[in-house]
Amino acid sequence: MSHPHADFPLGPFTPYEANPILRPQGDGWESSNVYNPAAVVKDGQVVLLYRAHADDIVSHVGLATSDDGIHFERHPEPVISPTESYEEFGCEDPRVTEIDGTYYLTYTAWDRKNAQLCLATSTDLFTWEKHGPMFPDYNTFLPQGNDLPGPWSKAGGILATPIDGRYLMYFGEGSIYYAWSDDLIHWTPGPQDEPIMVPTAPGTFGEFLVEVGPQPIITDNGLILLLHNAAVKNADGTVRYTCGQLLFDPRRPTEIMAQMNYPWLEPSTYEDQNGLVSNVTFVEGLVHFQDTWFAYYGQSDSTLGVATYKVGEKYGSL
Template structure:
């Protein structure tokens, strides 16, 4: 069994109004020897924006802005911008986040050439009622009852955790997204292809797009996309979150799987146990208890740094030897 080494809390809330309730779930990307660090900042009343730090090395904060880098400006994000992820493709930063309007929680996209000034492109997932999604998804195959259990609480479809692959594959953009309880995969030639007609056809064939389903006890309730996939010689390394229900509530853990470089629908290996679990006080007790929620990684030499929200209140870092993790994964082929 392999586990990450916990390096401790990296970032806490401050007295600044935009982050006086908590900081969590950061997007991270290496830029030379530095790390660009975009995090969900929560102010009292549960209104979120995206703050920014620059790290001089994976564990040292060099600069922290005193105002958010992205904040609510449009109706679709009126109640907050949550849980960013970031990649760099062909000279452009692609930052995705969950836009919450008080009813719907759906993924949106912003891009930047310098990592600091972003242009928003709006929602990139389907905007539809859950009833319509259910009708489409049931047309060609039975729908797992968990889709109904986890989604019919709200009339609108929630589609979160959009995570781009860090490069195009066979000329296409690929990204993960999550409608509970599974992780799904999208491939398009251009972002503009993500039209309402695209999504209707996509959900007519939902079963063809499910890339990861709950398999083990620690992820049995549902799974969700975590960090952008890491390209390795053995395949795409997925660090994702798994959730299982206990008498004390849900427990969020960090998990690892491996997928084919040329065809990411092909799962190569998956660990039958989590590599990151709530153990420390700041993971077990927080705004939400028992949460380790990985959303960003960087690689320096042979060390994988994993950044995660802990207790939905602070941001922590863990490290693991990348070679050791891959060797362990390959011992559990699917």
């Protein structure tokens, strides 16, 4: 299914002036940090599946709903929490795609040693079946390396539209890779030494790492659009995360056709620039709702913001 109002580059996006739209609350599982949300439209509402944790930094996935894409009502309990040894210290950073009434959610399992991309499925967004780690032998920080002894994979975005009868996922932190599936449960990744995208040239906004953002979408002319996150590392060891976009021809979905050369979203407010990890805008949710595109993102790993693009708005005119 193509989106009739999706072009490359998608935007311009304007951060909501009253961000954050969600902050930590209470004294329990979401009392310290709330960020990095997936998003989907269900029954005329925007549903966020967001990462949250207390001071222990053991992440859970919470759920919130909205009639306008801005003001959200939270479900009181998390919908996904750590239950397995490989995710003992967190279920992090969800992305979600709906296909034929089933929701396919990828998330990062964290055991304080290795990050592993995992899959869960649901038909109602509240009750989830976990399917375990997807790529247990992968390290998406290769080929540049991250000195980790074991597996490392994050950030899976599943394209809802099949290509030649198969489903496509882009995934990866460090570099971006691809995988194929016939059934949306079992996935075969491309070769470890053949990433689609590696960190960009020195002096550019993705020179430290690139990472998949929300689920990819099909544009109005049938091309695949993928929003992504990118980072630079400063001399003092801190990082700065901004957001880019990639474009693919479905006939050649593992070769980048075009990419933005500067960010469409970057840290600009106090919350964007101050938090658990400062100077971060990290987009994981994207929906088209009420003639507007909503991009949901984490602000410095601490609060949750949104930027909007109303269809018909244009970049600055001459």
